[in-house]
Amino acid sequence: MTMNPDLVDKTYKVIGTRVRRPDGVDKVTGRARYGADASAPGQLVGLVLRSPHAHAVIKKIDISKAEKLKGVKAVITSADFPDHTNGDRGLRDILENCMARKKALYDGHAVAAVAAVDARTAREALKLIKVDYQILPHVTEVDDAFKANAPLLHDDIFTDGITPTPTKSSNFVKQAEYGHGDIDAGFREADVIIEKSYKTEQTHQGYIEPHSCLASVSPDGMAEMWVCTQGHFVYRNQCAAILGMDANKLRVTSSEIGGGFGGKTHIWAEPLALALSRKANRPVKLTMTRDEVFRATGPTSSTSIDVKIGAKKDGTITAAFAELRYHGGAFPGNWAEFGAMTGFACYDLKNVKTVSKDCVVNRPKTAAYRAPSTPQVCFAVESTVDEVARAIGMNPVDFRIKNAAKEGTKSSYGPVYGPIGIGPTLEAAKNHPHMKAPLAKDTGRGMACGFWFNFGGQTCVDMNVTPDGNVTVAVGTIDVGGSRASLALVVAEELGVPYDAVRVVVADTSTLGHNDMTDGSRGTFSSSMAAVFATRNAIKTLRERAAKTWEIPLDEVVWEDGAARAVGAQHGNRAPLTLKEIAAAAPGSGGPIAGHAEIVADNAGVSFATHICDAHVDKETGKTTITRYTVIQDAGKAMHPAYVEGQYQGGAAQGIGWALNEEYIYGANGRLQNAGFLDYRIPVCSDLPMIDTQILEIPNPHHPYGVRGVGETSIVPPLAAVANAVTNAAGVHMNHVPMSPPRILKAIKALKA
Amino acid sequence: MSVHVKTTINGDQVEFVCGADEPLLDVLRNRLGLTGAKEGCGTGDCGACSVILDGRLVCSCLVLGAEMDGRSVETIEGMADGAKLHPLQQQFIDNAALQCGVCTPGFLMAAQALLRKNPDPTEEDIRFGLAGNLCRCTGYDKIVRAVQAAAKEMRG
């Protein structure tokens, strides 16, 4: 395996230590300020009126009574959002999702909003808005959406990727294909072929903090917004575009974020708050209720997936095929396509083909959720992989090791892999004590591996030396899991100063260049890269200042352990100039000392994980209890091992929730039945065991410290790992996620019958 | 109808006027500036708004402000002893028991209530004692370990 040899076994002074996070004290004392924790003088309360119908024409909205209510300062509808999107379909969909235009497309779709002096008045005003709906038939299930007689959501969707392009519009947004080789020939070579269909239900990111923002727009066009987001620059850009504002006039400050996992990568109610504020000329605070979060933000796709895998008796997979059907909610997306790319990415396959079919349904607009689209297809593929291994009588770990992708493998989505970590995670799983531990009665062990792309993206970092010789770092990527600590570690390491000498803050959109949002596991990867470059630029300046002071050439000054040192026979005996000394002398040596970096952190490298799960199944009730769980994943280099573990554990817990209980339940009327944490059941503390982690460190050659993104991959394997454990515990093959007790009990009864 | 209430919050005498139907959570956050308690659901399902009311752990979203007359509330803002963090607070930081941190105040209040009742809890006691608090970031592992470490420290 090729890798950056300089990074292997390299030891660091502060990187890799478990320092205390800089936002820790604020977060344990209640001082940290989240989206709903800010206030502005004279602020109004914003509330949104939402469609109770899954699909309806909005014939008329009468806001006159609401506007007349004492204390109401603004009422808005789609009429307040002229279309500035200039033919950009993606932006137009965002606009229409934020505020319904001609039709309400799902239960929860915003149709109007009010700003009033207090919540009670705002609630009263909502009741006074009269919306005249013409209810249309709706479709909420993926497989139904493709049917010829399905209710049509949009009249301008003509399936992309089919030749010739259909002339009739449908809910079928897009078809795409990936793969290589000849699967028919491959299946002919197979001794065993397993072919199955799977379903997964829609889940939500389930972050604990509802969306909230405080918007203030002045009549001169200057605007401010405080908001919880995974990407304040992206929110700025999109809000400005939708509202026809100049991006520079809208200054967005990110609050602490109470979880996002992809759900805070899109704008939802923020443009409404800005529009209300613009109309009322007062600050408007708009906070979603939990019910609104479930009904009107961006959950995942529910899916329907067919998988067919063939293998020889010696364990070689000869061909693999999958057809994936996903929805984008009420608006077009590429969600099935991403699943088609990632589904077989763990394996070295001679013949592989995936076909994706994306559709729209009357559900909220799908957003990314941690390694989007991949847990679903991984469930289908890895469940089938286990069945194939069983059919040929091979241990599932050995079967996977035999077929694992390696450097030089042509990936199922096209390109040939460079150095990758799937093999090492599988080997580590095989040798993990968990694999050999005895199992209790009615308990089964399952495993699965998973893949996710990581990416880097646009990133800026400003690093400034304070006059007293400490360091501030301003970044534009949101800290969702401890990246401020990781970035301080990197800067301290580069500079050779203690961790405590570096303070990292997230800058607002007016004080730093554009940054992409914290998604795609890019936060620490890309910001740490930019922070390294910014620090190196500052170090060059520090060396220049020292050279000036010493009146010696720059190339005779090096930077080591937090100080400039003169080298060479002539000057080597000089006492080093410390950061503090150089900073103190800065006014006379050229002024403030800073380093900047504006980069595109491309080439993040792909990520793999292998999970092992023990599950106990109560065969009389169908209830599954996870009794032991292990995550093995490559981190490249774990900057802060505790936070890397935290990402692994958190992703695994989310995946376990998805596997067992989490799902959107729609009634026949197209309304969401469980829009709350009572019946949308995310795991509670007593549901889970400790989640063991093993961090592999195979350095990423494209990062100065070998870092890889770690945030997302850990949610990919759990659905399948749990399913395979359930199969081994109870003998049932679950092809429908979540594997809720009624579904498992039904399968057990069917098995007995 | 508004109600005039005199109560004790974190040991301090506090007076406020609130709507008769206004939850304690809204009073704390919007009238008293105590925004440490968070509204994650408003229906008692997430525990992010947990406070201790007359010695009992409650969701402040399910208590009316009007009920508070003459009663005593502990919130996250009163947990540290001046500049010295409570052992639970310190252990949450040291054990990386928080990521986004929005659930953290609620967890700390719940852990506080648990350890007062049961200074030497088993892992199972901790897990069930904290089951009313949702965390979506951590998978609970490090939270449980932090509470174990704090309990040990507090037992001395």
Added chain:
Amino acid sequence: MRYEAPATAKEAVALLAKEKGTAYVLAGGTDLLVKMKAGMVEPDLVVDIKRIKAMREIKKTATGFSIGGAVPCAALTENAALVKAWPGVVEAANLIGSKQVQGRCTMSGNLCNASPAADSVPALVAAGAKVAITGPKGSRKLAVEDVPAGVGRTNLKKGEIVTSIELPKKLAKSGDAYLRFIPRTEMDIAVVSCAVNLTIDGKGVITKARVALGAVAVTVLLVKDAAKAIIGTKLDDAAKAKLTAACSAACKPIDDKRGTIEFRTDVAGVLARRAAETAYARAGGK
């Protein structure tokens, strides 16, 4: 909305009786405030009964225990005598919601909210508990199973409040148990539940039994056939099979977001058997 916190039950009754708009009793508030938040109810008057001293007490009486209508469920666990006598009831009451909810919710509220899935109600029914009611026309008692009239409806009249729940004395060689099924380990509403209260003789033969099911009909069910199935037995396998069948047969559940008819019917029997085993062991049966 007006908020009143009277000091006596009499005042509370008077306030409720004379209110012309919608009036609600506020005990723990863990159901009422949720309904208010969702806009399902918009009270004109809320009468907080927690300032009524007598309603905040657990008393040992000549006939057993009297648990005040405003006693939070968490307080039940702190009364050693009550825990010893009625472990099933105390466990059931402390399965409601979370620790946070248990710090507020009351059994009387759980009962008057009239949800078929209320956790404490099957246990109270199995225990043979009664409620003491005070109203404009005086006081009366009602068996717990006679309080709910349907989903969200009770047989209480305007102005009436439940002042206490009366649990009988624990009989020698008797035990009770409550089990519910939920998909998670905590925080869920019962998908199906069962409480069993039984008494055995010196030989371990069951002489008395009451079996109650929750979440399988519009109200909690007292299943007499289930009791019959085990009375006169030592809870052997045949008796357990009959008990299971009787409980499943008594179910009239619905399909909803929490479970299916089939699942509820199957699991009701399973829970009944398991609860009976616990109750039998608690009674001293082997």
Added chain:
Amino acid sequence: MSRLEIHLWGALRPLAGGASSIFIEAQTIRELFRKMGEQYPGMEPHLRRGVAVSISGKVFRDQLDTPLPPDQEIYLLPRVPGG
């Protein structure tokens, strides 16, 4: 200037008459995208939405100035969002 084989992902193939790859002379990603847009106008919307380029397994999403060396596998992919 070298003539490079550019592998297309499924969605682009119909726009190139069903071919799985096309041949274009280009030295950088920017030049490649410009020429693709000129020679295959149907690909324009995809290019506008964002295309990632895998150069022998290394994925570039944004750096258009990245050189395209000869004898390397060049694969176009859709831009994938993250969570």
